[in-house]
Amino acid sequence: MTGTLQLRLVLHAEDLDGALALFRDALGMPPELDLTTPTADGDARVVVLDAGRATLELVNTAQRALIDTLEVGRPVAREVRVALEVDDAAVATAAAVAAGAAQVAPPTATPWGSLNARLETPLGIQLTLFTQVDPE
Secondary structure (H helix, E strand, O other), X not given: OOOOOOOOOOOOOOOHHHHHHHHHHHOOOOEEEEEEEEEOOEEEEEEEEOOOOOOOOOOXXXXXXXXXXXXXXXXXXXXXXXXXXXXXXXXXXXXXXXXXXXXXXXEEEOOOOEEEEEEEOOOOOEEEEEEEOOOO
């Protein structure tokens, strides 16, 4: 058996510069790779951003509903939501909103000892920004 070495979430961005303004500039994810390849359809570009440690969080329907209740106060989740641990959820939320994300819910304390904010990105992906205040 071989082990997994990396989790890479691939998101399509019609506005790649806008996505970079949010994830690279506002949320501080430095590029690991920025590659442009000329094609017949125009320049093909991929940018891989370093997001620190990656995990795969699997939740059942009841847990998804509980998270929505705690973070937002109502059901809003989709099948995929990206969560990023940040140094300061309030500061990161303000930076993300300034870079084009829409705030769904402000930073809110959870029973798991974290401060979580919910955002809607211009890519149509829901984003949770969280700061772990107490040990998990």
